[in-house]
Amino acid sequence: MVRILVAKPGLDGHDRGAKYIARALKDAGYEVIYTGIRQTPESIVVTAIQEDVDFVGLSLLSGAHNELFPKVVELLREKDASDIIVFGGGVIPTEDIPFLKEKGIEAVFTQGTPIKEITDFIEKRLEK
Amino acid sequence: MDLVDKVQSGSIRGIARTISLIENNSPQKEDIIDELYPHTGNAMVWGITGPPGAGKSTLVDCLIKRERKQGRRVAVIAIDPSSPYSGGAILGDRTRMQKHSTDEGVYIRSMASRGHLGGVSVATGDAVKILDAAGYDTIIIETIGVGQTEVEIIELCDIVLLVLVPGMGDEIQAMKAGVMEVGDIFVINKKDRDGADRLKTEVEYVLGIKNALTGEEPNPVLLASSKLDEGIDELVEAIHDYLKKAQTTGRFEEKRRDRLEKEVYKIFSSKVHELLNIHLDIENNIGEWISSILNGETAPYKLINSKLNRFVKENRII
Numbered sequence: 494m495v496r497i498l499v500a501k502p503g504l505d506g507h508d509r510g511a512k513y514i515a516r517a518l519k520d521a522g523y524e525v526i527y528t529g530i531r532q533t534p535e536s537i538v539v540t541a542i543q544e545d546v547d548f549v550g551l552s553l554l555s556g557a558h559n560e561l562f563p564k565v566v567e568l569l570r571e572k573d574a575s576d577i578i579v580f581g582g583g584v585i586p587t588e589d590i591p592f593l594k595e596k597g598i599e600a601v602f603t604q605g606t607p608i609k610e611i612t613d614f615i616e617k618r619l620e621k
Numbered sequence: 622m623d624l625v626d627k628v629q630s631g632s633i634r635g636i637a638r639t640i641s642l643i644e645n646n647s648p649q650k651e652d653i654i655d656e657l658y659p660h661t662g663n664a665m666v667w668g669i670t671g672p673p674g675a676g677k678s679t680l681v682d683c684l685i686k687r688e689r690k691q692g693r694r695v696a697v698i699a700i701d702p703s704s705p706y707s708g709g710a711i712l713g714d715r716t717r718m719q720k721h722s723t724d725e726g727v728y729i730r731s732m733a734s735r736g737h738l739g740g741v742s743v744a745t746g747d748a749v750k751i752l753d754a755a756g757y758d759t760i761i762i763e764t765i766g767v768g769q770t771e772v773e774i775i776e777l778c779d780i781v782l783l784v785l786v787p788g789m790g791d792e793i794q795a796m797k798a799g800v801m802e803v804g805d806i807f808v809i810n811k812k813d814r815d816g817a818d819r820l821k822t823e824v825e826y827v828l829g830i831k832n833a834l835t836g837e838e839p840n841p842v843l844l845a846s847s848k849l850d851e852g853i854d855e856l857v858e859a860i861h862d863y864l865k866k867a868q869t870t871g872r873f874e875e876k877r878r879d880r881l882e883k884e885v886y887k888i889f890s891s892k893v894h895e896l897l898n899i900h901l902d903i904e905n906n907i908g909e910w911i912s913s914i915l916n917g918e919t920a921p922y923k924l925i926n927s928k929l930n931r932f933v934k935e936n937r938i939i
Contacts, residue, residue: 494645494708494735519709524733529716536722540715543728545637574634 495619496546500528500537502565505555510583510604514550517608523615534564542574548615551581551598558585563596570597578618582606624649625656628755633728636755640730643751644744654747657754662877664696664753665864666760668774670740670803671784673766676810678717680784680847681763685721687857693758695721696728698748700741702765703733710734714763728757739773740764746777746884769799776883779873780863782856784808785824787816801827805840806859812844812852901928 499515501508508530515525526544528537541549549569551562562581569577581593582602590601600614624642627635643650667684669677681697688695699714712731721727734742741764752760764774774781783804807828809821824842832839841859845852867873898904910928913919919927932938 494733496641515711519704519711520707522704522707522709524703524710524712526712526731527716529719532719533723536719539633539722540719540729542633543637543722544712544731545634545641572634 494524495522495548495615496524496526496544497548497550497615498526498528498537498541498544498546499550499552500532500540500565501530501552502532502534502537502561503553503555503557504531505553506530507554508552510554511550511552514552514582514608514611518550518612518615521608521612534561534568537565538568538572538574541569541577542572546577547619548578548580550611551579551583553581553583553585556584558583559589559592562593562598566597580611580614582611625653628657628751629660631755636728636751637730639751640744640748643747644732644735644742646744650747654750657750660754661750662753664749664757664760665780666749666753666762666778667860668762668764668778668781669784670764670767670771670774670781670800671808671810672768672786672789675766675784675786676847677763677766677784678714680782680808680810680845680853681714681761682718682721683847683850683853684761684857685718685727687853688759689721689724689726694726694756695759695761696730696752696755696757697761697763698730698732698745698752699763700732700734700745700765703735705736708735728752728755734765738771740767740771741773741777749777767800769801772800772803775803776880779867779876780805780860782806782808782860784810785820786811787814787820789820802831805863806856807840807842808856809842809844810847812846813849817844897929897932900932 497518499511501511515527518525526546528540537549549565551565553561558581566579569575579598580600581598585601585603593601599618602611624635624639628639639653642653669681671677678699685695685697697718701710701712701714703710710733712733715729715731718729730748732742732745737743741762745762749760749762762774762777764771781803785807807824809817811817821842821844828840843852843856843859845856910924914921914924
């Protein structure tokens, strides 16, 4: 069974997008753990490890993605959990995406991405 | 280091991985559990059950806080339902407990019911053993939101808290068999709401009838508000009193023995089932069996009895 953590780092309280993704992933047959809003990268990483997830999906609308997304990847590495795959979404300017990918966020889904694109990414990544 | 060592050394990754292996019914499962088994039995296992939206997760959050204050290490297993359509699940209980996520003395694991109907998942019992062997002092199991019949929690815990809220119905509901009977302690949550006192009186009345029959002491019925963090100290005191009393009267050991007996029965039935499934090759034969029933050659019980009798004879079992 594939387990996915949907997490909201940072200070913005808008979780409609995160909840929508969580529901869609549930309907696609995955077990989705949802953290709620305003999580620190530290708490997200501990949660991912405790829950033994395969993926962490980060949702952020506040603009702090360039700091918080890489921080999650870095902490996972520190905790010997770099096998957990990180992807992200939310309000992310396209020019930031190459930087995020370089920092180990494997995929970034901006507003309006069809959900199929996310499940395709997950399935393809699982095959690897 | 193998997984069993990792669990015993308290490695979070090791514990989390091992629980997944058990959930996924890995071939290593039986060896892992048997190896850990001698190291279990030290933790106190609390069950929290009640209808959806009764405030179970928020209550667990309050209970974690109290147990941590006493210096106890706490593990939580929170179960939510799997979708009967996609098999997926939204596991959202830990949202209410997230403030404990970076406390190293707390481990929280969300589990999906994966089609199991008793209010817990098939792997819950073994997950408790893993957490027990890992050295957690208090293990809290939060069931899915239950209706009237999901009572399997009593087979996993030293104590069960049944969480109720006002506005669920009249005393006829409180009189019914099933979930209403499983509480060792009854918690009337959301006590600030109208009807909380009346519900308490009704529950106490119904419990009084049972206690008049058995001669046992009445079960505590406590008012609380997990959201406002009120009545929780009294509740935690009642939990520890109950466990202490059960230990002095011998009821505690008796209950654990009963639980083990049930568990061994369960393993026995599933093993026998598995064995016969293989020997009678049900998967490949079922089509033919059904046809023979449908065309009138035989009837369901007759068919199965003849298959089992032949198996017994061929293997000279009797």
